[in-house]
Amino acid sequence: MTRERVVIDTNVLVSGLLSSTSAPGRAVERAATEDQLVASMATLRELTATLSSPRFDRYVSSKRRDALLLRLAPLVEIVEVVQQVRACRDPDDDKFFEAALAGRADVIITGDADLLVLHPFRQVAILSPTGYLDRSR
Numbered sequence: 001m002t003r004e005r006v007v008i009d010t011n012v013l014v015s016g017l018l019s020s021t022s023a024p025g026r027a028v029e030r031a032a033t034e035d036q037l038v039a040s041m042a043t044l045r046e047l048t049a050t051l052s053s054p055r056f057d058r059y060v061s062s063k064r065r066d067a068l069l070l071r072l073a074p075l076v077e078i079v080e081v082v083q084q085v086r087a088c089r090d091p092d093d094d095k096f097f098e099a100a101l102a103g104r105a106d107v108i109i110t111g112d113a114d115l116l117v118l119h120p121f122r123q124v125a126i127l128s129p130t131g132y133l134d135r136s137r
Helices: 010-018 023-034 041-052 062-075 091-102 129-134
Strands: 005-008 036-040 076-079 107-109 125-127
Touching: 005 010, 005 023, 005 091, 010 023, 010 041, 010 062, 010 129, 023 062, 023 107, 023 129, 036 041, 036 091, 041 062, 041 076, 041 091, 062 076, 091 107, 107 129, 125 129
Parallel strands: 005 036, 005 107, 036 076, 107 125
Antiparallel strands: none
16 A cells, blocks of 8 residues: 555644544544655644644643644654645635645645635645545555
């Protein structure tokens, strides 16, 4: 089996944290164990800021959120973005395309309709967690 290079949107990572048995949780687990995770500093900053938000305190302890970051750190290849992308209706989401292109990713896993509508983007598959789990390679 070929290891794919995968960028995971913040919403999928956070959803996976909240429920490891959900489709996002299973997609994150599969990507982390079977594929190569790819991220940029911008995508990691967004994840860190999101997980640091007190709004998640009632769902998941800060200790568990910190543990997710520590677990992901050695699994993620951090790439340097060299090409800016302006493709998404929400310009804040372009950072996922930038990370994918810089990291030669095969797939972006997201639940964001603004990203999903652009499938495929420059030969990068853009899939929901379920789509990622269901597809054959």
